[in-house]
Amino acid sequence: MDTSSRSSISSRRLVLLLALYFFFVLNLPLTTRLAGILEGLDGVSAGFVLSIPVFFVAALNLLFTLVAVKYLEKGIFITLLLLSSAVSYAMFEYGVVFDRDMMANIMQTHRGEASSYLNVASVLWFGLTGLLPALLVARVRIEHGGVLKDLRWKGVSVLGSLAAIGLVAAGYYQDYASVGRNHNYLKQLIIPTYYLSSAGGYIDQTYLTETLPWRPLGEDASVARPHRNGKPNLLVLMVGETARGMNFELNGYPRDTNAFTREQGVVSFQSVSSCGTATAVSVPCMFSRQSHDDYDAGQAGRQDNLLDVLSHAGLDITWLDNDGGCKGVCERVATRTFRPEDGGPLCDGDYCQDGVLLEPLHQALERPGSQDRVLVLHMVGSHGPTYYQRYPAEFAHFTPDCRRSDIQNCSARELVNTYDNTLYYSDYIISRVLTALKQHSNEWNTGLLYLSDHGESLGESGLYLHGMPYALAPEQQTRVPLLLWLSGEFEREIGLNRRCLQQQAREGRFSHDNLFDSVLGLMGVSTRVYRAELDMLAPCRLG
Template sequence: MGMSSQPGISSRRLVLLLALYFFFVLNLPLTTKLAGILESLDGVSAGFVLSIPVFFVAALNLLFTLVAVKYLEKGIFIALLLLSSMVSYAMFQYGVVFDQDMMANIMQTHQGEAKSYLNAASLLWFVLTGVAPALLLARVRIEHGGVLKDLLWKGVSVLGSLAAIGVIAVGYYQDYASVGRNNSYLRQLIIPTYFLSSAGGYVNQTYLKEELPWRTLGEDARVGRPHHNGKPNLLVLMVGETARGMNFELNGYPRDTNAFTREQGVVSFQAVSSCGTATSVSVPCMFSRQPKSDYDAEQAERQDNLLDVLEHAGLDITWLENDGGCKGVCERIPTQSFRPEDGGQLCDGDYCQDGVLLSPLRRALDRPGQQDRVLVLHMVGSHGPTYYQRYPAEFAHFTPDCQRSDIQNCSVRELVNTYDNTLYYSDYIISQVLEMLKQHQAQWNTGLVYLSDHGESLGENGLYLHGLPYALAPVQQTQVPMLMWLSAGLGRENGLDNGCLKQQAKEGRFSHDNLFDSVLGLMGVHTSQYQPKQDLLAPCRSA
């Protein structure tokens, strides 16, 4: 019987090579950060610096030795190479951290959103760092001895790795402890351990944990005040996507990103923080009764939210969806979703621009009735990285813009121009909704609230996009815009002092936590779930 033509390598050597490859190539986001940290420290010993690659290679060698199971190891390592390559690119180029919230965000990503991250740079990175070594591994024959010999070598490898880690710990414990304590986020950059543990946590949380019983909230809700002018109330709640408050002209930004709404009497709240840094967290949280400080996604998913309480009060609720999904918030509410694959002038097969929301909103406003209404418009807004696809060509107000998805390769000016164009177009959509509400004041007491889910990084400190753990996230990802407009009728229904409201918006500090109670108060809903201190309108409402 002839020898196999496949080149061979022993399992233990393969494991060591993989440990070296993962540290020196795939962990580039980690080593880059470490280099910057070490460069900024005074009096760092050469021994400590030289011990770092030995420490990580030993730790990875230990991990890979434990998972190197005969007949399974090749498939496991090929999968790890491919996944780690993609994770490495996102972390290195955009500063993304793959925690459990990010895993949830990935699992809820639709096809069009996933495609927006494909570009020449990401594909080249994936081919060179993931596909090429995976193909090389697929071609080699992994050699094993007998069972006892394999176990002996595994034992030697494990003990050798532990010995190396132990010696380093004895010699440089204080250095590692100091760098680790002052830069605790570094553990989140280690590939593949952190993203694998996050994925395991997500699977356990989503599929393996016993489902909590359903908790109904606000069954006592009712509209508690008469409509003095005989007209029902109608609120349009616009949920923005990836808009950051600091780029709103109405908040002092020196560009005309609010060219369409600045003369329409809207009130802009200057300091509003989000509940999360990703849609999958922020949208459920902003509609939840739970405050950010106590927010538990599992509990929130198994209890009524703001829209349910409004429906308990007898309001007519409709959700118009243009951002790929409401993250469970609208499950029990009549919903109209816009599917990019259905085509149309404003859809490209992956996304629909927010202009698609206007016609169904107009039809909803024209529908007669005496029942109070809340219409929610979930916008695609400023969703990246393909910002240039979020607005029609005629809304390329700031030029030159960045007509590509590998945004790190655009100039700062191009990137900011493109992002600001998304806000400019969103402002146009908001202005069109305002015009409709003003035209329907004879039939309704109308109002509008616009609030974004989270912000965005545009290259500041090397960070792009969003989704960093909240404790690490920069203000660009957590500070969001909030606009409000109320017709004279709805303002009188609430007994609001406009001067007081403007002062609140200018000087107050608010968050997504205020949405639940502010909407209940604005719509005159009485319920034991209402917390007046969280209603940002309460201080400006007369008795």
């Protein structure tokens, strides 16, 4: 190929242009948030405002100068442009923050979930801000001098960047310190430094950190048998996806999102918080013995969880998954995963609607057995942004709905309607499970516990979806629904006082931390790892 006709640019000039481009274009989520903060402050000096682009461009110029290594720089810059464009879109349009937990969530995302984020807006954004500049970098010929000349300009560039940063700090340190202290989250919006450090932390924790020895829990677990009425206990534990408690009719929401269960004796716990704001964190955490405050993914992944302790006690455990995987929770129990690519009337190749869980549930209920049993149904529930694909057309109860994935371009009414339709359909699925349990009450003492993994933002404060760092996450992402239903015989079997239970649900404050011990207590499992103080039902069990 004749390269003589190709445009050329010096390495130092390319670095400066990229620094300018990253700040003024790809860091739009940061600059818009900064603009809003500065508008709300009194007495902001014009010099401080003008110093902000100088500071960030100098810092980015310093970073890019250090990675501008001959023969490698083109590949590095192209990769950064493509990744940063995708990150910038997610941050600007949905308010996503790419911390370590989000990196774990991304790494565990299946193809259908990833494709749901593709739409005209995201493709245009990526094409114009990522692909186009990446192609320009790929096409241009980067000029270098000799080794000494390159080292000389690198030294000048580094010193010049440091000098600019130093001058800004000397003149406006107090302003930067004040804004930084009061809005500490701003560092999480800087592209590309924050998502790169998060990715590095995830890789280190997941692949480079020494594997901890396995820690067994509850190996002494047992259940007193036979039960007083001679029937085994059966609990269906439904793990919801992205359902927020404030949109449940049973929690006071003024729409009939619980139209199918409100008359079925379900008890709704009013104040329940999640362990995390993303499935990859919340699901392992809620099944672990650790709490939100001390949760460590590495430790939790190397010790027995709730399902293991139930298995130690001799219970029959089955996990039915319709949400892309159990995040390691079900590795040691019988599992069936529904694969959208296998097809079927309720699957579109990317997702299956939760109706696929009903037939295998019926099959499990009809399978005879004398062991106590726990069936876990992991739902796709209200997973966004393509909410409209989570429910059949006949469950479009609230209209007009938002039938697109770029949900930020729907009206607030359309978006809430679509989201509420997912809850309406989930409530229908819960009611079908309840009906099945009632039909099998002659063979089992039956119960159902529904608990979502995290909530969802629907445009409040400019945020969409979920995954915000927990310390910054709004209530919409952390308040989750928890429903409990027990047959009369199950209640009598465990000596449960229903009036006390209803008061607990109405007045108590609970979280994912309570699941581990509450299920052990509910199923009558005796073990040293059980903690009565975390069992939501313990105060309401007689004797």
